[in-house]
Amino acid sequence: MHALRKHIHPGWLIIAPLLVLVVALYLGPILNILWLSVTDPEPGFGNYAKLGESDALLRILWTTVRICIITTMFSVTLGYSIAYAMVHCHQRQKNYMLTLLLVSFWISILVRTFSWLMLLGRKGLVNVTLEDIGLIAEPIAFMRNEFGVLIGMIHYMIPYAVLPLLVSMQALDKRVMDASSNLGATGAQTFWRIYLPLTTPGLVASTLLVFILSLGFYVTPAVLGGGKVLMVAEYISVQLLVTLKWGTAAMLAALMLFGVLAMLWIMSRFMKLSTVFGGAAR
Amino acid sequence: MQDKQFMKEMLTDGAHAYKEGRMDRRTFLALCGASGVALSAVMAGDAEAAADHVVMWNWGGQSEECHGSAIGDAFTASTGKGLKFDTSGPLEGKIKEMVDSGNVTADVADADLFNAVSLGPTGHLEPIDYSVVSKDKTLPGYALEYGVSVILYGYAFVYDTEAYGDNPPQNWADFFDTAKFPGMRSLYKWANGSLEAALMADGVAGDALYPLDMDRALAKIKSIKEDSLYWGSGSEAHSMCVNGEVTMGMIWQNRGRNIENDTDGRFKLVNNQAMAMPGAYIVPKGNPAGAAVMQFIATAQEVPAQLALLDCLGMTPSNPAAFGEIPEDQQDYAITSAKNIDKIVYNDPEWWGENGGDAVNAFLEAIS
Structure with a gap:
């Protein structure tokens, strides 16, 4: 213990400036938001009480959570297979895949969102082609609804799901799988009982990353939802900029923050979160 | 930035x-x-x-x-x-x-x-x-x-002449009548103009709109929700029409002119009952x-x-x-031109200033 303290002490001095910056520029504004949520328009928990009074707020929160859960499920599942394929193919193909993945990762969310409209809109490429070859009589409503929002969000989130998984899979010792088959396990058994458990930290990391990022989605639901899919980020923005109900906005932001923290806390009950974020599993 | x-x-x-x-x-x-x-x-x-x-x-x-x-x-x-x-x-x-x-x-x-x-x-x-x-x-x-x-800017609407050739929609009542005029509509997402249009469609006179009867307006809005999209910016409203996503769209009247031009006259602007903002x-x-x-x-x-x-x-x-x-050449598109001034209604900034926040939220809650 004594050695530890001796070891840590000078380190604190070095990170002190950073710590001060973080507190001033990050914690300060967050506290300000929390403060706003209990003081605007009047002191008290009136903003939080609205959650009990207003079905609409609960519906917006439920829409948000529902869309985020579905997005996370699909992005992580698809991401897992992509990462798996990348790890197990030749280096050359892996480089191609990584390039494609990063290119889509770097393209702006607006461009990607509007591209979906061009592809899957009422008069988009897919609908027009299907109509021309006579497969459908009426255009399929891919876009401007919740389905459209999900397509856009899952597509956007897949790179975020792949990258942590890729890291986790690459770090695996392949000899473990060899040992498993050497001991008579089938391919499926090796996957379910060895590979999947060993990649769980990566799986949890990408699930958390995708879910938390999805909570803040703004552009995609606003454009692809046709105005009918209202998620919490857009609602907060309207409360800040248009209706000037900053207390409601702060309350919802605080709720999101505590929701995410609670989620991390629950996860930490079941596993060491440090392994998820790249620490050693000890 | x-x-x-x-x-x-x-x-x-x-x-x-x-x-x-x-x-x-x-x-x-x-x-x-x-x-x-x-x-x-x-x-x-x-x-x-x-x-x-x-x-x-x-x-x-x-x-x-x-x-x-x-x-x-x-x-x-x-x-x-x-x-x-x-x-x-x-x-x-x-x-x-x-x-x-x-x-x-x-x-x-x-x-x-x-x-x-x-x-x-x-x-x-x-x-x-x-x-x-x-x-x-x-x-x-x-x-x-x-x-x-x-x-002044105005909330008017455009319609697809190919969808409603012989019997075009002429007022907000037609705009909200999906039986007589089938097809998708687009309305403004932040309530302005949309609420007034709904009330006029429901039979409220243009000079007796305020204070807005929110319940009545929202009920009318909801009645065509299945056939509606909602836009948040002029360019979005524009692309919904030009890309054929809607056959009728509420629009700022200066945008209406651009849409007429971009579709070579396929879409046509209706200024009757347009709301001057x-x-x-x-x-x-x-x-x-x-x-x-x-x-x-x-x-x-x-x-x-x-x-x-x-x-x-x-x-x-x-x-x-x-x-x-x-x-x-601006007579058709300027909301206070001699051609339009007798057909339009006027927005009440006092009502919107005092009730706008709640109205926008109620509207968003109704359409989502």
Whole structure:
């Protein structure tokens, strides 16, 4: 213990400036938001009480959570297979895949969102082609609804799901799988009982990353939802900029923050979160 | 974007320091050069003029060019002061934030008249000086304590002539009648105009709309929800029509003209029962240029500026003296032209200023 303290002490001095910056520029504004949520328009928990009074707020929160859960499920599942394929193919193909993945990762969310409209809109490429070859009589409503929002969000989130998984899979010792088959396990058994458990930290990391990022989605639901899919980020923005109900906005932001923290806390009950974020599993 | 904002603030501070003598001319010019500002005034060595300007806060794009040519040039000619722009969009929340932060960098915001009603009494706006600005050069009721309507825009609708060839929709009742006129519609997402249109469709007279009967309006909105999309920006409304996503769309009437052009007349604008919205100039409390901004607003009220804005941006004059001078080719699209003025209804900024926040939320909750 004594050695530890001796070891840590000078380190604190070095990170002190950073710590001060973080507190001033990050914690300060967050506290300000929390403060706003209990003081605007009047002191008290009136903003939080609205959650009990207003079905609409609960519906917006439920829409948000529902869309985020579905997005996370699909992005992580698809991401897992992509990462798996990348790890197990030749280096050359892996480089191609990584390039494609990063290119889509770097393209702006607006461009990607509007591209979906061009592809899957009422008069988009897919609908027009299907109509021309006579497969459908009426255009399929891919876009401007919740389905459209999900397509856009899952597509956007897949790179975020792949990258942590890729890291986790690459770090695996392949000899473990060899040992498993050497001991008579089938391919499926090796996957379910060895590979999947060993990649769980990566799986949890990408699930958390995708879910938390999805909570803040703004552009995609606003454009692809046709105005009918209202998620919490857009609602907060309207409360800040248009209706000037900053207390409601702060309350919802605080709720999101505590929701995410609670989620991390629950996860930490079941596993060491440090392994998820790249620490050693000890 | 952030950099632009930073440069702007640095220059504004620099200009103030220069005017107050805290910074020498050479340093100030170097600052202008470093931040890429090549104002003709600065080039000519007349930094005094560069420090002496009014900052207009608008939505950028075409309006930057148009506000410059329609109002800025005349304002500079008569006062010697320049015009600069902040194009980040003066939403109510942003104005409030700017004033509350104490760092006011804009002099006049191109906003809505209802913003004057909601932000004025809370101390976020400077009152309009009616010894400089004229109450007669706008419509009655549109010259308020904290804001004056300089232009009008309108909520009208366009329809697809190929979908409804022989029997086109003529009013909001037709717009909301999905049995007689099948097809998708698009409405404005932030409630303005959409609520009034719903009430008129439900039989409320255009001059008896206010106070809005919210329950009745929302019930009507919900009745066509399955056949509706909602847009948040003019370009979104535009693309919904041009890309064939809707067969009828509520639209700002100047956008309606663009849609007619872009679809070679396939979509047609209907101005019957269009709602005139007072676009207003409001002044954030503690604006840097002080009282000089009132002359800018007065300049914008003049007939030449009004007609130039119509020509450049499609924004309709609010000065009655300009109504008679609306040119022939703008008659169909200007909401106060002789052709349209008897068919339109007028927005009540007082009601929207007092109830707008709740109305927008109720609307969003109804459509989501």
